[in-house]
Amino acid sequence: MSLALFQGRLANLRRRIVAALHFFPFTVLHLLIHAARKSGGTARTAAAADAGDALPLRTLAWLARLSASGAPQPIDIQLRLPREGEGIGVPDALSAMLTFACVRSIELSWDDRVSATLTDELPEQSLPAHAFEVPVAAEREAQTLLKRLAGGAAVILVHLREPFAAARSDLYFFQLDAAWGFTLHERMALVRAADAYIGASDTLGGTAQLSGRPALLVSGTPGTSEVAAFLDRHFGAAASSTPARSSTSPGS
Amino acid sequence: MAGAPLLGVYDFSYAPYALGDALTWTMNLNVAAEEAGCDAIDQVLVIDPERPGNRYQAFVNPHTYTGIIDALLPAFLCSPKLRSLRLLRDAPTFNRLLLGAAARRRPMWPSLLRHLVRRLDFISHRRINAHHRERGSLPWLTAPRGFATWAREFRRWHCAGRFVVAVNIRQGALGHAPANLFRDSPLSEWCAFLRQAEVRFPDVVFLVLGAYQELSRELWRLPNVLAPRAMGLGLGHELALVHEADLFMGSSSGFAAMATFCNKPYAITNVQHQWSRHIGVPVGGRHFPFGGANQVLSWERESASRLLGLLEELRALLPS
Numbered sequence: 001m002s003l004a005l006f007q008g009r010l011a012n013l014r015r016r017i018v019a020a021l022h023f024f025p026f027t028v029l030h031l032l033i034h035a036a037r038k039s040g041g042t043a044r045t046a047a048a049a050d051a052g053d054a055l056p057l058r059t060l061a062w063l064a065r066l067s068a069s070g071a072p073q074p075i076d077i078q079l080r081l082p083r084e085g086e087g088i089g090v091p092d093a094l095s096a097m098l099t100f101a102c103v104r105s106i107e108l109s110w111d112d113r114v115s116a117t118l119t120d121e122l123p124e125q126s127l128p129a130h131a132f133e134v135p136v137a138a139e140r141e142a143q144t145l146l147k148r149l150a151g152g153a154a155v156i157l158v159h160l161r162e163p164f165a166a167a168r169s170d171l172y173f174f175q176l177d178a179a180w181g182f183t184l185h186e187r188m189a190l191v192r193a194a195d196a197y198i199g200a201s202d203t204l205g206g207t208a209q210l211s212g213r214p215a216l217l218v219s220g221t222p223g224t225s226e227v228a229a230f231l232d233r234h235f236g237a238a239a240s241s242t243p244a245r246s247s248t249s250p251g252s
Numbered sequence: 253m254a255g256a257p258l259l260g261v262y263d264f265s266y267a268p269y270a271l272g273d274a275l276t277w278t279m280n281l282n283v284a285a286e287e288a289g290c291d292a293i294d295q296v297l298v299i300d301p302e303r304p305g306n307r308y309q310a311f312v313n314p315h316t317y318t319g320i321i322d323a324l325l326p327a328f329l330c331s332p333k334l335r336s337l338r339l340l341r342d343a344p345t346f347n348r349l350l351l352g353a354a355a356r357r358r359p360m361w362p363s364l365l366r367h368l369v370r371r372l373d374f375i376s377h378r379r380i381n382a383h384h385r386e387r388g389s390l391p392w393l394t395a396p397r398g399f400a401t402w403a404r405e406f407r408r409w410h411c412a413g414r415f416v417v418a419v420n421i422r423q424g425a426l427g428h429a430p431a432n433l434f435r436d437s438p439l440s441e442w443c444a445f446l447r448q449a450e451v452r453f454p455d456v457v458f459l460v461l462g463a464y465q466e467l468s469r470e471l472w473r474l475p476n477v478l479a480p481r482a483m484g485l486g487l488g489h490e491l492a493l494v495h496e497a498d499l500f501m502g503s504s505s506g507f508a509a510m511a512t513f514c515n516k517p518y519a520i521t522n523v524q525h526q527w528s529r530h531i532g533v534p535v536g537g538r539h540f541p542f543g544g545a546n547q548v549l550s551w552e553r554e555s556a557s558r559l560l561g562l563l564e565e566l567r568a569l570l571p572s
Contacts, residue, residue, distance in 0.1 A: 086398050108337045135316065182484075
């Protein structure tokens, strides 16, 4: 048996013993031993002036920059939010934070006055796959759904407010719609499972960029020639003239 | 002068990932804070990523826990005294925090001893009932922080001028982790009820709440039904809608706990007999000890006629 294998088994045995002894009075020992241990890592604080729809992207951008900065990990983050006003972006901001494995603790605190420090600015480079992960169940569902809908064809995830006319017959256009009922993690997983992204520069646009997917980020409806050029650049020129394939919303 | 903020601890190594339990815990925190004279609460949720599960939920493991906690987090935003919410994914960091709080004799719930013996009373209403008995009032939950205005706007936009009933039909069999399926409600009876209600109560709109997987297509296509999850909304929105609705009707489950603890008019159906000892109500009792005339418990399995009867009874007690 190699030394590494032996050490691995020893560590596993130790974990199992500790788990088995997780009852009183051993919990007191856990408490004291843990409290005596030193912990490394980095603590970072940021503040948002409003906790509405823009908060998830800003949180994603903040953590992506932190993750790319080479700051010692794990990271403890504190996000200060205004006590009054809208807070509907908070759950999605928490979802975004949970995708970063390097984050050891997340603290939200509410104050009467906060000065905003968060911005939308993403790092220029995409992140390594292990740095930024959506839950495995969401990944699995996304991969399975796209496989069932598109088979082996390349999938373009479309996230626009207006209906989008699919431009190419050799590609599959998956159009996100609220009626699909996806959570943020599920939507992020779909972006990561797709081959390219066309849509808003929001949390999903950020996910495409951080995951290294080709992305056409737009604020309204993209022009036909803009889309054609984007697709030609990343998937080559169209090969056939069969009708384009595209998802329709379940509510339609 | 108000005391130091109360420290509330929810350790997922012995407390379940469940909506009703999270809300009951929050209600207990409110009660504990009021009794300790604290005007603010700091909530700490603890998960050990290597062993994130507990003995009740074997399906929670290092690969699944992020999705599961993500689906539950808005439930921890419902205390009006909430000052901070911390999610810790590291047992040593949590234990240092805990020891520091104990050294400063900071008020906390559960107590340090209760935490160390891993006995959190996350189900029963014992403390809540006692508080109500002593003081005649309770510190209720609110809509999740920052969602109240949104819920009012939603109502104005989608339900203008109508009587709004929030509905939850427990369909655990369709969920990600089926458990305790004997608590599920009969969907066909609810569908029949909603079809009949469309004729008998044309001014009523029903908001069907719950996970997207549990949403029935038959319900979705009814003209008097709105399904927030099929509109791209999440748990935070749904809890705010329970708070904003005129009435809640639904199975004894997580959303029923929200209606109970934010003091809405409600009809909670299919209450399990074994739950009687936890809530301090004898089997067949119509109200919680702190419940009013328009807050009704039904211990029977639902039928369309029974549901119509409940709606009729409560509609008559409530202003249009």
